[in-house]
Amino acid sequence: xxxxxxxxxxxxxxxxxxxxxxxxxxxxxxxxxxxxxxxxxxxxxxxxxxxxxxxxxxxxxxxxxxxxxxxxxxxxxxxxxxxxxxxxxxxxxxxxxxxx
Amino acid sequence: xxxxxxxxxxxxxxxxxxxxxxxxxxxxxxxxxxxxxxxxxxxxxxxxxxxxxxxxxxxxxxxxxxxxxxxxxxxxxxxxxxxxxxxxxxxxxxxxxxxxxxxxxxxxxxxxxxxxxxxxxxxxxxxxxxxxxxxxxxxxxxxxxxxxxxxxxxxxxxxxxxxxxxxxxxxxxxxx
Numbered sequence: 681x682x683x684x685x686x687x688x689x690x691x692x693x694x695x696x697x698x699x700x701x702x703x704x705x706x707x708x709x710x711x712x713x714x715x716x717x718x719x720x721x722x723x724x725x726x727x728x729x730x731x732x733x734x735x736x737x738x739x740x741x742x743x744x745x746x747x748x749x750x751x752x753x754x755x756x757x758x759x760x761x762x763x764x765x766x767x768x769x770x771x772x773x774x775x776x777x778x779x780x
Numbered sequence: 781x782x783x784x785x786x787x788x789x790x791x792x793x794x795x796x797x798x799x800x801x802x803x804x805x806x807x808x809x810x811x812x813x814x815x816x817x818x819x820x821x822x823x824x825x826x827x828x829x830x831x832x833x834x835x836x837x838x839x840x841x842x843x844x845x846x847x848x849x850x851x852x853x854x855x856x857x858x859x860x861x862x863x864x865x866x867x868x869x870x871x872x873x874x875x876x877x878x879x880x881x882x883x884x885x886x887x888x889x890x891x892x893x894x895x896x897x898x899x900x901x902x903x904x905x906x907x908x909x910x911x912x913x914x915x916x917x918x919x920x921x922x923x924x925x926x927x928x929x930x931x932x933x934x935x936x937x938x939x940x941x942x943x944x945x946x947x948x949x950x951x952x953x954x955x956x
Contacts, residue, residue: 683900686829689796691891693803693822699884700807703877709857710812713819716850717806724826731833732900739838740927746845747939751946753850757857758950764861 683732690728694721708760712753719749783832791832799825812858816851823847837921 700714723745730738783791798821805818823846830839918926928936 684895685792685796686833687895688892689799689829691895692800692888693826695884695888695891696800696803696807698887699880702880702884703807707812707861709854709861710815713806713815713854716846716854717803717819717822720823720826720846724829727830727833727835727838731835736923736927737931739835740924740932741935743838743841743924743928744932744935744939746842746850747943750845750850751942753853754946754950757853758953760857761860761954 683728686728686731687725690721690724693724694718697721708763709757712756716749716753719745723749788832791828795825795828795832799829813855816855816858819854820847820851823851835920837924 694717697714697718700717701711704710704714723742726738726742726745730736730742802818802821802825806815806822809815809818823842827839827843827847830836830842
């Protein structure tokens, strides 16, 4: 029963993250927050099953996922800083003019 | 943690409601700084969940990495931009957004009914056991250390290369 409760919570956070990306297409840092939330929900899924199956593989894998999340959020925000410096605006509808 | 049953259930419901409120706050708040603080609430609640399931190392690691690094980075960038002209036209109740909410809610309902209808006991008892023999005698951090050094050695090295490349790339791109 614990598996179902923890799994339901991580599923809710994952679906909220998907909905957040679809609703919040205003500017880039706001869009990166639900992406982090989705990564967190998937990570929590790994850990929930590692707890219930009594297996260490899920926990070791779930210790490596936040580092990848940190790297991609750092790169994403570096791209955002460059876009802001070049374009002067951060609205997402001008993103298709990034070239080369 | 070996807490008594009602305290465990109460903490579960309390942290779960904090989690859901924080998640809704990330999606629906208009001011992006409130949204970033709601993300911090989500991350802290998930870390406290892991303390309840006896995984102390992962809880602390998540607090340090997610809250201490990623959330602070997002807050820096959100405070860096002048966002007052970007959230006047946020309307969560347009037709497209309502359709998205309907689709996401239906996906959530179908997933939760699938979770509740699956017989997890049949799946759990047919897994192979991949355990170290003295697993109850060594601590949680030691178990993760043993697995990272033996089974996950190659992903560990690749992650260190990924972090190095991300660091150098981010600095090089923003320095011009």
